[in-house]
Amino acid sequence: MDAFVARSLDEIRFWSRIMKEHSFFLRLGFRCEDKQLIQEANEFYSVFEHIEAKAHAFSASTNPQEIRAFNLEVYNAASHIWVFKRKVLGLILTCQLPGANNFPLLVDHISREANYFRNRLSELNNGQLEPLADAIIDENVFFLKIMADHAKFIGHLLDPSERKLVDQAKEFSHDFDQLLWQAQDLSSMRPQSQTQPLLSQFLDQNRVSVASLRDFKKTARDLIEACRIKSIIHPLLADHVYREAERFLAIIDMFESHLDGKRSADLELSAWH
Ligand SMILES: [Fe+2]
Numbered sequence: 001m002d003a004f005v006a007r008s009l010d011e012i013r014f015w016s017r018i019m020k021e022h023s024f025f026l027r028l029g030f031r032c033e034d035k036q037l038i039q040e041a042n043e044f045y046s047v048f049e050h051i052e053a054k055a056h057a058f059s060a061s062t063n064p065q066e067i068r069a070f071n072l073e074v075y076n077a078a079s080h081i082w083v084f085k086r087k088v089l090g091l092i093l094t095c096q097l098p099g100a101n102n103f104p105l106l107v108d109h110i111s112r113e114a115n116y117f118r119n120r121l122s123e124l125n126n127g128q129l130e131p132l133a134d135a136i137i138d139e140n141v142f143f144l145k146i147m148a149d150h151a152k153f154i155g156h157l158l159d160p161s162e163r164k165l166v167d168q169a170k171e172f173s174h175d176f177d178q179l180l181w182q183a184q185d186l187s188s189m190r191p192q193s194q195t196q197p198l199l200s201q202f203l204d205q206n207r208v209s210v211a212s213l214r215d216f217k218k219t220a221r222d223l224i225e226a227c228r229i230k231s232i233i234h235p236l237l238a239d240h241v242y243r244e245a246e247r248f249l250a251i252i253d254m255f256e257s258h259l260d261g262k263r264s265a266d267l268e269l270s271a272w273h
């Protein structure tokens with residue numbers, strides 16, 4: 001099995017669904033008169049729906065050349081949706097969409113996710129892999145900010161009368177802001193040879209918080225789906241942020257196993273000498 005093909009398909013299957021849903025959330029937030037923007041959002045929905053279907057039609061035995069071309073096609077689509085999201089953000093920030101229902105931070109957030117997706121595709125196609133320690137820190141900085149934002153969105157989109165849940169969301173927001181600062185501190189302490197021994201503890205700490213945020217999101221999702229709490233959160237948005245936490249956990253696990261593999265290889269090497 002070709003690792004490049006498998007990695008590419010895994011990224012595209014996950015993120016094309018995410019991009020498709022972003023188009024839907026953007027559309028929901030526009031006003032009835034924003035016909036042009038609604039149409040653009042619908043077009044992006046179809047583009048990513050098509051990409052998602054194509055990614056599922058390919059398999060691990062697909063020719064890598066074909067996947068390379070597909071990655072490029074998806075890279076272009078991700079770039080276009082990034083431009084669209086930044087345009088919408090600009091319109092909101094300059095008060096040209098008064099009464100539209102998406103927070104600027106949410107639009108900025110989904111543009112960062114598009115940019116991340118685009119970068120992953122170009123890294124895959126260029127075969128450029130960062131040193132492990134740098135990749136671990138960067139990935140955590142990206143995802144911790146994403147998790148901190150999610151906690152803030154949940155806190156602001158729950159009905160204010162859901163006091164207990166709002167408080168819990170605020171606590172998560174604070175917790176993840178702290179973790180993000182810690183990750184940024186570590187990021188400035190590079191080079192990687194010096195930060196390497198700290199990574200395992202760093203990942204452990206992040207994992208504990210992400211797992212508990214994931215559980216909170218799962219509970220919120222189930223309650224929203226069952227219409228048992230008051231909020232303006234679409235059930236699909238609740239499920240969407242839950243899946244993104246699951247993705248971050250899977251990435252943390254992947255890094256942990258790389259570190260374990262590296263440690264045992266280092267041990268073997270030192271036993272050899
Ligand atoms: Fe998202």
Ligand SMILES: [Fe+2]
Pocket residue numbers: 109113146150241244
């Ligand atoms: Fe997100």
